[in-house]
Amino acid sequence: QVRLVESGGGLVQAGGSLRLSCAASGRTFSSYAMAWFRQAPGKEREFVAAKSRSGDSTYYADSVKGRFSISRDNAKNTVFLQMNNLKPEDTAVYYCAATRPWPTGREYEYEYWGQGTQVTVSS
DSSP states (O other), X not given: OOOEEEEOOEEEETTOOEEXXXXXOSSOGGGSEXXXXXXXXXXXXXXXXXXXXXXXXEEEOTTTTTTEEEEEETTTXXXXXXXXXXXXXXXXXXXXXXXXXXXXXXXXXXXXXXXXXXXXXXX
């Protein structure tokens, strides 16, 4: 069992930055690939970024490439999402998720989910 708790969301102006954190419980964090997804109002949840177990492989949605960066600290059981140059279309609830063994952009392959954190970008 893995429990995930996101934090760091908030209200920011377009062009600003936010750093999301996702703290995981348990001693098996390093055995999970981690990802961030987001869900905007009235839309389906979509993939944002993923990181492999060791951190040597990273994947991004085209919409966030060059602006967002996913990282992880296995010693602290935490995964981060650094979001720069935010746009109003980035407004959504952001979720972290865990899967084994490989990172993927497919939502249904993720076993554990956090409760989400709201990110609102004003124009």
